[in-house]
Amino acid sequence: MSNSEAKAPTNFIRNIIDEDLASGRHDKVITRFPPEPNGYLHIGHAKSICLNFGLARDFKGRCHLRMDDTNPEKESVEYAEAIKDLVHWLGYDWGEHLYYASDYYERLFRWAEELVEKGLAYVDDLTPEQMREFRGTLTEAGRPSPCRERSAAENLDLLRRMRAGDFPDGARTLRAKIDMASPNMNLRDPVIYRIQRHHHYRTGDAWCIYPMYDFAHPLSDALEGITHSLCTLEFEDHRPLYDWFIDNISVPGRPRQIEFARLSLGFTVMSKRKLLELVREGHVSGWDDPRMPTLVGLRRRGFTPAAIRTFCERIGVGKSDAWIDMSVLEDCLREDLNESAPRAMGVLSPLRVVITNFPEGQSEEFEAANHPQKPEMGSRRIPFSREIYVERDDFMEDPPKKFFRLAPGREVRLRYGYIIRCDEVVKDPESGEVTELRCSYDPDTLGANPKDGRKVKGTIHWVCAARSLACEVRQYDRLFSVPNPGTGGADYRAHLNPDSLSILTGCRVEPALGEVAPGSRFQFERLGYFCADSKDSAAGRPVFNRTVTLRDSWAKLGQGR
RNA sequence: UGGGGCGUCGCCAAGCGGUAAGGCAUUGGACUCUGACUCCAAUAUCCCAGGUUCGAAUCCUGGCGCCCCAGCCA
Numbered sequence: 001m002s003n004s005e006a007k008a009p010t011n012f013i014r015n016i017i018d019e020d021l022a023s024g025r026h027d028k029v030i031t032r033f034p035p036e037p038n039g040y041l042h043i044g045h046a047k048s049i050c051l052n053f054g055l056a057r058d059f060k061g062r063c064h065l066r067m068d069d070t071n072p073e074k075e076s077v078e079y080a081e082a083i084k085d086l087v088h089w090l091g092y093d094w095g096e097h098l099y100y101a102s103d104y105y106e107r108l109f110r111w112a113e114e115l116v117e118k119g120l121a122y123v124d125d126l127t128p129e130q131m132r133e134f135r136g137t138l139t140e141a142g143r144p145s146p147c148r149e150r151s152a153a154e155n156l157d158l159l160r161r162m163r164a165g166d167f168p169d170g171a172r173t174l175r176a177k178i179d180m181a182s183p184n185m186n187l188r189d190p191v192i193y194r195i196q197r198h199h200h201y202r203t204g205d206a207w208c209i210y211p212m213y214d215f216a217h218p219l220s221d222a223l224e225g226i227t228h229s230l231c232t233l234e235f236e237d238h239r240p241l242y243d244w245f246i247d248n249i250s251v252p253g254r255p256r257q258i259e260f261a262r263l264s265l266g267f268t269v270m271s272k273r274k275l276l277e278l279v280r281e282g283h284v285s286g287w288d289d290p291r292m293p294t295l296v297g298l299r300r301r302g303f304t305p306a307a308i309r310t311f312c313e314r315i316g317v318g319k320s321d322a323w324i325d326m327s328v329l330e331d332c333l334r335e336d337l338n339e340s341a342p343r344a345m346g347v348l349s350p351l352r353v354v355i356t357n358f359p360e361g362q363s364e365e366f367e368a369a370n371h372p373q374k375p376e377m378g379s380r381r382i383p384f385s386r387e388i389y390v391e392r393d394d395f396m397e398d399p400p401k402k403f404f405r406l407a408p409g410r411e412v413r414l415r416y417g418y419i420i421r422c423d424e425v426v427k428d429p430e431s432g433e434v435t436e437l438r439c440s441y442d443p444d445t446l447g448a449n450p451k452d453g454r455k456v457k458g459t460i461h462w463v464c465a466a467r468s469l470a471c472e473v474r475q476y477d478r479l480f481s482v483p484n485p486g487t488g489g490a491d492y493r494a495h496l497n498p499d500s501l502s503i504l505t506g507c508r509v510e511p512a513l514g515e516v517a518p519g520s521r522f523q524f525e526r527l528g529y530f531c532a533d534s535k536d537s538a539a540g541r542p543v544f545n546r547t548v549t550l551r552d553s554w555a556k557l558g559q560g561r
Numbered sequence: 562u563g564g565g566g567c568g569u570c571g572c573c574a575a576g577c578g579g580u581a582a583g584g585c586a587u588u589g590g591a592c593u594c595u596g597a598c599u600c601c602a603a604u605a606u607c608c609c610a611g612g613u614u615c616g617a618a619u620c621c622u623g624g625c626g627c628c629c630c631a632g633c634c635a
Binding site for chain 1: 562563564565566567568571572573574575577583584585586593594595596597598599627628629630631632633634635
């Protein structure tokens with residue numbers, strides 16, 4: 001990892017860990033990333049991954065990857081495998097410490113029995129509706145279930161029969177016996193086991209009862225020797241319950257739960273439910289659609305793991321609801337890509353230019369550096385001939401002030417090549433559209449400034465007409481047109497940005513780009529960073545995704561495209 | 562009107578009684594065969610009101626605002 005990632009900024013969790021280490025409460029740091037394999041990881045998960053694995057790295061501890069798979073209805077191996085793949089892609093390794101909550105089912109069940117034996121849990125016969133009624137409301141205490149005072153022996157028998165399959169789904173639950181009048185709803189005798197005959201992707205049909213998150217999580221943490229169990233803010237209210245289980249069950253460890261604010265990014269949505277809907281309803285092409293905030297989507301878009309790591313570090317960790325601006329992510333990306341991406345030239349919207357004083361049938365090759373600041377990245381040869389393509393946006397018939405590009409009578413430098421002057425503009429007689437520029441070049445300006453001292457301020461990218469390659473380029477923009485989709489009573493789908501994808505087919509790139517490997521990234525000079533699509537790009541027929549544009553101070557002036 | 566949190570520059574975020582770090586964004590300017598990169602420069606008195614103190618963003622009191630909780634989801 002690069003130097004810029006070396007010094008992680010401090011945050012309240014690091015402070016807590018420092019104190020725990022100083023006070024002797026813990027002598028090591030073991031964290032865990034506990035995804036439920038019921039969906040694809042997104043940038044919000046990346047924050048948690050970087051936090052947990054980053055802490056473990058910095059404190060010389062370790063971080064476990066644990067599938068929090070306690071709800072067979074929603075989970076699958078596909079998701080679990082994708083999670084492992086993406087955590088690795090992000091640059092983290094759990095070593096030997098891959099765990100599954102489902103591997104703890106037997107142990108968890110024994111702990112449930114322990115609770116029953118201690119008179120701290122009971123089997124309840126209430127229906128879901130009744131349970132809701134008995135639970136009370138935010139301002140009124142709940143009432144005890146008629147089953148609350150069953151004997152330990154009866155409860156133990158009932159619990160075992162629940163496991164044995166003696167009762168239908170949903171007929172009974174195991175509940176912790178805590179306090180039906182607690183102002184904290186989580187303490188009003190929470191359910192810890194439910195009967196649910198559903199095939200589990202790992203345990204198959206071995207179980208017909210499954211533990212709830214609140215029960216399984218703290219115990220799994222304790223079992224693995226987790227010292228700091230980090231989760232998001234909405235679990236703050238669950239901490240007393242988390243501690244209750246740790247306090248009342250003979251577990252081997254004493255993990256500490258700490259909550260932090262989840263990540264919210266502008267102009268996108270992050271909930272698994274919404275992301276799933278976007279996929280199912282076809283608003284995007286799939287989980288890996290380059291417009292999705294999923295890690296598979298970002299990867300396909302061309303994001304680098306390092307950029308995402310830097311981002312997670314830069315946004316910090318706190319307890320206030322944080323809305324991060326997309327520009328922070330984009331800046332991290334540009335910072336990384338500027339360093340690592342080789343330069344190339346591509347013309348998105350080609351405009352034919354004929355160099356009238358350059359001999360027909362003749363051609364030249366120019367030497368072009370692959371990176372302006374990094375000679376070690378080498379160079380390549382770029383073909384040039386009488387006919388070339390330049391970007392349509394780089395010509396204006398009636399240019400405003402400070403337009404340093406082509407215009408009638410104006411001179412501009414061809415990147416790595418000659419200075420040319422626009423002598424004539426050819427238009428379609430019917431539409432009036434500019435179809436071609438006739439220019440002349442100054443033969444003395446290759447790698448040199450004009451001898452007469454005249455200044456040519458603009459440099460534009462271009463490509464040889466004959467020796468360039470046609471290709472498709474997909475330009476992506478934000479998926480939603482408002483910062484917080486779904487506000488103001490509207491359905492978030494109403495805020496989908498209709499222009500989030502535009503496919504350009506007549507693009508031209510320099511010939512060297514014909515055989516690029518899928519996934520490889522380039523900076524198309526003056527345009528942005530692009531990567532060969534991992535699915536649709538093929539040898540001789542490349543397809544590029546625009547990862548992110550370059551900063552464009554011209555566009556900022558409101559003059560640009 | 563129950564409980565749990567949060568409130569420092571447009572967006573994040575340090576700060577933990579001693580006189581407001583940093584990043585992104587923004588605005589000037591330098592440099593430039595990418596209007597990129599890089600580089601300089603500019604920009605807050607800390608939700609409000611009282612109080613304690615020589616001194617408070619940091620402590621106390623009272624307000625105000627926002628978020629979360631009534632799944633046999635996680």
